[in-house]
Amino acid sequence: MSVSVMVPTLLRPLTDGQKKVEAQGETVRHIIDHLDSRYPGIKARLVHGDEVHRFVNIYVNDDDIRFASGLGTAIAPGDKLTVLPAVAGG
Amino acid sequence: MPLRITRAALEQIQRHAAGEHPIEACGLIAAPCAAKVADRVIPMRNQAASQVWFSFDPREQLRVWNELDENDEECRVLYHSHTASEAWPSREDIAHAQDPTLHYLILSTWPEARHRVRSFRIVAGRVFEEQLSIQE
Numbered sequence: 001m002s003v004s005v006m007v008p009t010l011l012r013p014l015t016d017g018q019k020k021v022e023a024q025g026e027t028v029r030h031i032i033d034h035l036d037s038r039y040p041g042i043k044a045r046l047v048h049g050d051e052v053h054r055f056v057n058i059y060v061n062d063d064d065i066r067f068a069s070g071l072g073t074a075i076a077p078g079d080k081l082t083v084l085p086a087v088a089g090g
Numbered sequence: 091m092p093l094r095i096t097r098a099a100l101e102q103i104q105r106h107a108a109g110e111h112p113i114e115a116c117g118l119i120a121a122p123c124a125a126k127v128a129d130r131v132i133p134m135r136n137q138a139a140s141q142v143w144f145s146f147d148p149r150e151q152l153r154v155w156n157e158l159d160e161n162d163e164e165c166r167v168l169y170h171s172h173t174a175s176e177a178w179p180s181r182e183d184i185a186h187a188q189d190p191t192l193h194y195l196i197l198s199t200w201p202e203a204r205h206r207v208r209s210f211r212i213v214a215g216r217v218f219e220e221q222l223s224i225q226e
Contacts, residue, residue: 009164010189055188057148064148084155087168088138088145089183090114 001026003075005035006082008056014042023081028058029071031081046083047071057084092221093167093193093209095119096129100207100224104197106133107171111199116144119167119195120158127225128166128193143182144170167209169195176200177208179217187212193220 005023007015015021021039025031036043045053051070052058058065059082065073075081099119107115116136121128132154137147158164172180177198179187187194190213197207211218 009191055186057151059148059152062149062152064152066148082152082155084148084151085188086145086148087116087134087151087186088143089170089186090140090143090172090180 001075001077003031003077003079003081005031006080008084010085011042011045011083014045015039026075027071028060028065028073028075028081031075032071055086057086058082059084092223093195094127094223094225095167096127096225099129099131102131103133103169103195104207106131107197107199110136110171112141112173113139114141114144114171114173115197116146116168116170118154118165119169120163121166123162123164130163141173165192167193167195169197171197171199172203173199176203177205179210179212184212184215184217190214195222 002022002024005021007019007021012019023031023034025034032043032046046056047053052066060073060079106117114136117131117133119128120130120132135147135150136144138145177196179194193209194212195209209220209222211220
């Protein structure tokens with residue numbers, strides 16, 4: 001199904017400057033694969049190995065997918081995906 | 091170009107860092123998009139609650155970033171404190187500094203620190219200190 005994906009400022013050069021894009025898929029993993037087919041290179045910024053990249057947070061609606069099923073988190077019609085840069089350090 | 095923040099914002103983040111010591115404090119300073127001066131301090135919960143590490147709570151971050159978007163504001167500065175070292179980016183600070191357009195402000199609450207507040211741009215892993223311009 002088609003869902004909207006909110007792209008952080010940092011990654012908008014990869015989506016032709018767009019803040020919001022559409023993508024298809026039934027899981028977050030599928031959505032990211034579809035995004036990468038349209039905007040090459042974006043997957044490498046979102047995924048490391050088979051996990052969410054440590055420098056980003058990915059949310060389905062209000063939920064951080066790390067606390068759901070990770071990249072296997074299911075997508076339902078009307079869901080919104082948001083990507084934000086993870087903020088950490090020391 | 092220096093980082094421009096208000097004195098009120100600077101004092102607020104200094105109070106935040108002092109209040110959290112010896113736990114690292116963290117947060118952001120927002121500005122209306124295209125404004126020259128950043129003035130809205132948003133302290134964030136350090137989910138790590140550590141003396142040597144900080145991380146934003148992802149749920150809180152989503153709420154704040156959605157609010158910035160609704161208000162036509164942007165995150166201009168990310169700040170955090172070092173409680174036992176100088177106000178200089180650590181290796182992990184540099185690794186996490188993925189956005190070259192942001193200002194990274196570090197405060198030190200270490201009693202032996204030579205400098206209390208310093209601001210940086212971090213571009214492709216390289217650290218550039220910048221001038222901090224306080225607007226009254």
